[in-house]
Amino acid sequence: MTPWRILYRGSLSSCNYDCSYCPFAKTTNTVEQLAKDRKELERFVDWVSQQKRQIGILFTPWGEALGHPAYRQALVRLSSMPHINRVSIQTNLSATLNDLSAANRNTLAxxxxxxxxxxxxxxxxxxxxxxxxxxxxxxxxxxGLREHFPAIEVLRNRLPAEVYVWVNAFKTIPDYYQPGEVDYLARIDPYFRWNLYRYPSLGGDCRTGDQVFSVDGAGEVRRCHFVPARIGNIYDDDFEDCLRPRPCPVATCGCHIGYVHRPLLDLGRLFGGGLLERIPDRWPQIEPAFVNGPALVD
Ligand code: SF4
Ligand code: SF4
Known part of the structure; x- marks a missing residue:
């Protein structure tokens, strides 16, 4: 059976931070909303536990989820399931991490x-x-905002070499980077150039909707976070019928959690099993074939 990679984004929509560049329309969740999110999360984890194939899961919350015990418990539980090859979460790392001591370190990242x-x-x-x-x-x-450069450099210098430090290109302002700045950031993150672009994707091959899909709190399935059309629901008996290869229906794709699933870019060769948590497979070994970024973009 083909392994699946699942991006889960539940109803949670709140964060303890307030970043100016935040892509999410953050709200404050009520106690009732958080309880609903928790129930939906538990249902999703139960569903995953019943699957028979290899699965990797990345939680991509619309805010910060690790501060909620239910998410830490979900990570612990999923990490120990024999068919889960990876479980990860996007986090600002501000929450307590103690509960994660019970997690399987081979699968959690x-x-x-x-x-x-x-x-x-x-x-x-x-x-x-x-x-x-x-x-x-x-x-x-x-x-990779200009005012963050000193902090990025300190992080790279002080974190162990084994920790991959990546930089997300600031793409909101076109042609934001001045001469030399891309080279500077690429000295910190050797694969920075891959994130510089919004790749033309309309009609192109993409594994989403087939081997990769996103799931929301109600179990609704979309091919990825960037294409709003629903294709199915994991709680339907015939759910798997909705998974098949289909071309990308939108003009461009500019986010790591999207374009890494495009066969054309071949980034599976760079990230291997670390695709979901964004850790290159052989890091800290540098892969010369990938340091110049994509050949298909000038
Ligand atoms: S930590 Fe993430 S979700 Fe929270 S405000 Fe910052 S960018 Fe948004
Ligand atoms: S190329 Fe990007 S936007 Fe298009 S389907 Fe794939 S992940 Fe979604």
Whole structure:
């Protein structure tokens, strides 16, 4: 059976941070909304437990989820299921991590992001040190705004070489980077150039909707987070019938959690089993074939 990669984004829509570049329309969740999100999450984890194939899961919450015990418990539970080959979550790393001591370190890995206006480098490094002590693998990322450059450099210099530090290109303002700045960031994240573009994708091959799909709190399935059309529901008996190869229906794709699933870019060769948590397979070994970015974009 073909393995699946699932991106789960439940009803949760709140965060303890307030980043100016936040892509999410953050709200404050009520107690009732959080209870609903928790129930939906538990139902999803139960559903995953009943599947027979290899599955990798990335939680991509519309806010910060790790502060909620139910998400930490879900990670622990999923990490120990024999058919789960990877479970990860996008997190600002501000929450307590103690519960994760019960997780299987072979499958759990965190996608951590540092937000310079919301916490200090020192505080963030302390959170990373906790992960080191716990033996939990993680990547660290930062949005590549110019004012973040000093913090990005400090993070790279102070984190262990084994930790991959990635930089998300700031693409909101076209042609944002000045001469030399891309080279500078690529010296910190050797694969930075892959994130510089919004790749033309209309009509192109993409594994989403087939081997990769996103699931919301109600079990509704979409091919990815960037194409709103529903294709099925995991709680339907005939759910698997909705999974098949189909071309991308939108003009461009510019987010790691989307374009890594495009066969054309071949990024599976770089990230291997670390695709979901964004850790290159052989990091800290640099892959020369990937440092210049994509050949198909000038
Ligand atoms: S931590 Fe993430 S979800 Fe929270 S405000 Fe910042 S960018 Fe948004
Ligand atoms: S190329 Fe990107 S936007 Fe298009 S279907 Fe794939 S992940 Fe979605």
């Amino acid at each position: 965190l996608w951590s992001t540092f937000h310079p206006t919301q916490t200090s480098v020192e505080e963030f490094l302390k959170r990373c040190a906790v992960l080191e002590l716990m033996g939990i693998r993680y990547s660290v990322g930062v949005v």
